[in-house]
Amino acid sequence: MFRMLLKPFARFFEVHAKAHYRAERHSMALTAGIILAASVGGFIEIAPLFTIDETVESAPDMRLYTPLEQAGRDIYIREGCYLCHSQMIRTLQDEVDRYGPYSLAVESQYDHPMLWGSKRTGPDLARVGEKYSDDWQVRHLVDPRALVPESVMPQYAFLLAAPLETESLPGRLAALRTVGVPYTDDQIANAAVDAGGQAVPDTEPADGVAERYGEETNIRLFDGRRERLTEMDALVAYLQILGGLTDLPAETQPPRGD
């Protein structure tokens, strides 16, 4: 019985070994074989993700990062925050209880690149937006151990002193549009002004941000100071929008017990 079962495999290996024995005399045959064998899996797993519609849910209320938030995201990447923090709540009960509704694909639809992360030295941040006040975020980044004595998170006090570079923002938004984020010409042209505007509420530039990105946009002082636009402003603006780009997860996953 066992033999019978194994027989086709044995036959296969026989043929395979013979084919190989011939191929290994020709470096080009070997090359072609390797490329072929190594292409199948990736093709079958990746290509359909672009074509099957159900892969990404549709969320009509999905909004884009403002220039300030995008700048904050770039700082998040620059500092390697993603090496200690995930942004992907798995479909496991304890994660949902700890961090909130599990993450949907649509939430990172415009994330070039995604920051799902692979290690939680610190907690997941997918829904950390508005969990704490701006002031808490700033003080935590300046000195994590002042707020959480057991923390092993590095301090980032220098962000408070670093002026935010905004000139390159139109170029960055344009590059993002090239790869598929639907920014408008208007948004791209005003990116540098809007970055500053979002951190000075009740001014004309701030109104421009609300007009271009929606009334829901967080327009606040972020780092607590009006006169300077810093990298801290950008990073906190980004942290505060995490989990807030769409309401779909909360709508489709009512809290337990309801």
Add this chain to the structure above:
Amino acid sequence: MMTRLMATERQGALILSGLVALAGLILAAAGRGDPMGVHGWITLVFAGGVLLIALRALDAPEPTEDRLASYYDDPTKVGILLALFWAVVGMGMGVWVAAQLAWPELRFDAPWSSFGRLRPVHTSGVIFGFGGNALIATSFHVMQRTSRARLAGHLSPWFVLLGFNLFCLVAASGYLMGVTQSKEYAEPEWYADIWLVIVWVVYFVLYMRTLARRNEPHIYVANWYYLAFILVVAMLHIVNNLAVPASFGAAKSYSAFAGVQDAMTQWWYGHNAVAFFLTAGFLGMLYYFLPKRAERPIYSYRLSILSFWGIVFFYIWAGSHHLHYTALPQWVQTLGMTFSVMLLVPSWASAGNALMTLNGAWHKVRDDATLRFMMLAAVFYGLSTFEGSFMAVRAVNSLSHYTDWTVGHVHAGAMGWVALISFGSIYAVVPLLWRKEAMYSWKLVESHFWLALAGTVIYVFAMWNSGITQGLMWRTYTESGTLAYSFTETLVAMRPYYIARVIGGALFLAGAVIGAYNVYMTIRVAGHQAPQIDYPTGSEANEPAVPAAE
């Protein structure tokens, strides 16, 4: 070293390094005020250094030796020294970042010295700097010996080796300045990525041209693996790094992919970097140096064929096991899990093949620490591939993912397998390359072995403990149905293991430093001895021959 080259080759070196220096200058000019500009200067200085060396030897006399009667080992030698340099740097960085997690004050206050910026210096330093140089150097050695032919070209090996190290340098310095794409193990930005493609194409052509010169109809096993390493790494690198720069005057770029597609592409890359960089290439090393050192033929040729194609075909599917329970469609997760489990068959076929080869030579394993390095590497390869298949099972992954268990698993592979086989091969090849009778001190090889073993075991056990503890704490509920532990409480529980990890890592680093010292002293003072046969020849010589079809 330059005098070994013909006048035309020296002129070629001059022109090439001049071109690279020019590229550096353009990068420096275009990227003024951006880290890209700094990279331009680094490139300029690097290429300028090479240019000076070429210039000084420009009118040296033509070499008189019959070049086809010997192997060309200069690039191999430099590659091995570079590998050892990066080993110490990369592992040193590893110990530092590990220490930061136990004593956060070691972060100090500079922007460049935080965990997030140093960690990629560690990973790229050991994977690309140490591993990559070891692979390139040994591949030069192995392709010549198994083909019994000299390298096809005298400029291209240098271009590959130095070009690759320029890439490593740009990568590492970039992380310190915050230049990163955030894709793990593919962090360098677009211009570095393009440069690597050029280097890699030259590497492939060199390999093919050397194989074409071979004095032997069959291509030896080790070369299949090196070839798979070169080819598939190129494929992965190009696809995963597709990106649009925000400006041609700055480093920042945005990945062509987003969200779930990006995650899948990244882990298709990430897992196959493990497969084709950290496994296939090093299996090439194993398949050459282990039989050679043990003076035994490979146990089964049939098994090598089976495991080779199994690894090439199955591994590619496995990446999605990094994304269990995420927003990746479940069918892809399931495929990833299935193939990861099947992968155990070819992996163990390779590990078993290596260990069975040692049958009849176990007394050598006992007496010879160099061979013991290789034996232990094969054992760790077997263990960590088993662990990998196990962790790819969804239920297990729900516990292990995001925790230190993953970190422990990676290090069982990286320290136990990749580093041990590299050190074993280096100890085997250094006396031969420098024409010495033996390593300077076998006792130091012996101490390196025990330090490496102790370091790995301490590291891995510490991470198993912390990972499983943390995973369990996250999911523990109280009687009343609420989560039992806050995140902060898990941090407190991790601390002792993080300290243990620093100790394990430091032992391993100490071993590497001893190894580097031993190699240095071998070159400096060990007695001269010419090997009996180590030149291109039509006869079977004493290389591991390809067995006739079984």
